[in-house]
Structure formats: structure tokens, C-alpha cells
Amino acid sequence: MGRQPCCDRVGLKRGPWTIEEDHKLVHFILNNGIQCWRTIPKLAGLQRCGKSCRLRWINYLRPDLKRGALSEAEEDQIIQLHARLGNRWSKIASHFPGRTDNEIKNHWNTRIKKKLKQAGIDPLTHKPIDHEKYQQESDDTIMELNLPIHHHKTETLSRTETYDKSNEAENCAANATDFSLSNNAYHNVLSENFDVDLWSKSCKTMSNCYSPTLSLEAEESIKFSTVSAVTESSSNIEPAEEQDSLQQWMDSIFSCAVNQLEEDLFLLRKYN
DNA sequence: AACATAGACAACCGCCTTATA
DNA sequence: ATATAAGGCGGTTGTCTATGT
Numbered sequence: 001m002g003r004q005p006c007c008d009r010v011g012l013k014r015g016p017w018t019i020e021e022d023h024k025l026v027h028f029i030l031n032n033g034i035q036c037w038r039t040i041p042k043l044a045g046l047q048r049c050g051k052s053c054r055l056r057w058i059n060y061l062r063p064d065l066k067r068g069a070l071s072e073a074e075e076d077q078i079i080q081l082h083a084r085l086g087n088r089w090s091k092i093a094s095h096f097p098g099r100t101d102n103e104i105k106n107h108w109n110t111r112i113k114k115k116l117k118q119a120g121i122d123p124l125t126h127k128p129i130d131h132e133k134y135q136q137e138s139d140d141t142i143m144e145l146n147l148p149i150h151h152h153k154t155e156t157l158s159r160t161e162t163y164d165k166s167n168e169a170e171n172c173a174a175n176a177t178d179f180s181l182s183n184n185a186y187h188n189v190l191s192e193n194f195d196v197d198l199w200s201k202s203c204k205t206m207s208n209c210y211s212p213t214l215s216l217e218a219e220e221s222i223k224f225s226t227v228s229a230v231t232e233s234s235s236n237i238e239p240a241e242e243q244d245s246l247q248q249w250m251d252s253i254f255s256c257a258v259n260q261l262e263e264d265l266f267l268l269r270k271y272n
Numbered sequence: 273a274a275c276a277t278a279g280a281c282a283a284c285c286g287c288c289t290t291a292t293a
Numbered sequence: 294a295t296a297t298a299a300g301g302c303g304g305t306t307g308t309c310t311a312t313g314t
Contacts, residue, residue: 014284015307016282016283016308036299037299038298038299050300051301055284056283087304088303090301102281103281107280110280111279
């Protein structure tokens with residue numbers, strides 16, 4: 001009865017992923033695609049559960065991820081969407097190609113919430129804060145409202161960035177003036193030993209077809225990540241591949257329309 | 273130099289819905 | 294029809310790094 005278990009859970013590795021593990025997962029997915037997450041760790045030679053692999057791929061390894069800090073415009077859009085949708089992070093993230101729900105959720109919790117509070121706006125209701133009531137809630141909050149925020153780090157490097165600068169990708173990162181470019185140097189390290197043609201082809205296909213709304217910055221960063229590996233063949237997409245991409249593009253448009261309908265329905269239910 | 277603290281974000285946990293044997 | 298795992302999602306925790314003392 002039922003499905004097979006997702007994994008035997010014995011001897012599974014947890015915690016931060018190593019570069020070797022990333023390498024194995026990326027290599028496997030680019031060569032075989034994603035059919036079933038349960039089988040991927042075993043086939044890819046990873047001591048991880050399928051769920052962990054899925055998360056790692058979606059939040060960190062996908063070639064079409066847009067890296068770097070969120071812009072002011074993106075932050076504003078997140079605030080607007082949050083006012084409409086609440087904490088439905090995956091729905092919010094669907095409006096930002098190349099951004100993950102985890103990334104947006106983290107950004108909301110660490111920065112935007114604070115920013116809104118400073119501006120006297122309740123991040124939960126998006127309405128002006130009732131200061132008297134608010135001040136009774138906690139001393140910490142009072143501190144946040146009345147005292148200047150101490151910025152210990154104005155330009156904190158992400159873990160990935162720091163990793164980049166202390167490893168083989170250092171030279172690439174040093175040459176890149178753009179934040180997103182330095183981040184993508186990581187992908188160069190990853191792709192150094194495996195099928196770089198396949199990797200670059202995948203990035204190219206994704207940037208050209210799969211994500212029609214992909215920003216210039218994202219496109220540029222993808223190109224940079226494969227700059228050492230781009231070959232003549234990478235730009236020649238096979239007809240069958242184009243067909244697939246067209247299908248995926250149509251799916252994405254359909255998905256956008258469904259998203260909009262779902263949002264409208266959500267708002268109707270909320271206000272009726 | 274060593275320790276404490278804060279901030280950022282990757283990773284995990286648990287729940288819910290969907291799919292399947 | 295039912296039980297159970299997969300997949301997906303949001304909340305929370307853990308880890309790492311920068312900065313302050």
C-alpha cells in the first residue's frame with residue numbers, strides 16, 4: 001500500500017552542502033533532468049534525502065537564479081505584494097523570475113520588516129503603527145522605534161560571496177565589478193570539472209526561452225558563469241529543444257494567468 | 273588576540289495537499 | 294476507498310561572518 005519511502009533516513013548527511021555535493025547534484029540534474037527527487041540522491045551518489053536535494057537545487061543551484069541584493073524597486077514590489085497576499089512567499093516569489101521564496105522570505109524578515117517599522121508602518125497589517133499600544137509590547141520594539149539603528153555592517157557579504165573570494169573563483173570575482181557577477185564565479189568553480197558544455201547550454205536555453213522575463217542582470221550573470229566554457233555549440237539549440245522551450249514558455253505564461261486568477265480569488269474571499 | 277553580539281541566509285522541520293499503490 | 298509517501302510551503306533554527314568591546 002502507498003508509495004515507497006522517500007529514503008531510509010539512515011546515514012544521511014545533514015547541514016551545509018559541500019562543493020563536492022553541489023557538484024554531484026548539478027552534474028546529475030543537468031545530465032538526467034529531474035524525474036523523481038526520491039531517487040536523485042541515490043543515483044547522484046549523495047548521502048542526502050530527496051527533500052534536501054530539491055531544496056538545494058531550487059534555492060541555490062538552479063542556473064536561472066538571479067543573485068545579488070534585491071533592488072529598491074523589487075523591495076517596493078514585495079511590500080505591495082505582501083499587502084495583497086500576506087505571507088504567501090511562493091506566490092510573491094512567482095512575480096520575481098530568478099528569485100526564490102526562501103530568499104524573499106529571508107529578506108522580508110531581516111530587512112523589510114525593520115524598514116517598515118522604522119517608517120512607522122506595521123509590517124503585518126501595512127497600516128500606521130499605534131505607537132502607544134506598540135510601546136507596551138516590548139522594550140526591544142521601543143528601542144527600535146526611538147533609537148537610531150546601529151548598522152554594524154552596511155555591506156555584509158553573503159556566505160557565498162565570502163566563499164567565492166577565498167577560493168579558486170577569487171580571480172574571477174576580483175575582476176567582476178558587479179555584485180551579481182562575483183557571486184556567479186561560484187558556478188565557474190562548480191562547472192570546472194564536469195560537462196561545461198551541457199551546463200552552459202542549459203543556462204543559455206533557460207535564459208533564452210524558459211524565463212522570458214529574465215532580467216538583463218540575471219542574463220548577464222548566467223553568461224558570466226559560463227564565460228569560460230561557452231562554445232560554438234552552446235548557441236545552437238536543437239529544434240526539439242526549441243520545441244520543449246516553447247512549450248515551457250507557454251506553460252509559464254499559462255502559469256502567470258493562473259497565478260493572477262488565484263490572487264483575484266484570494267482577494268475576493270478576503271474582502272467578501 | 274579573544275570573546276560577545278548582531279545580521280544574513282542556508283537548511284531543516286512539520287504540516288498540508290496531491291498522487292499513487 | 295484507504296493508507297502512505299512525495300512534493301510543496303511557511304515558520305523556525307543553525308551556522309557563519311563581520312563588527313564591537
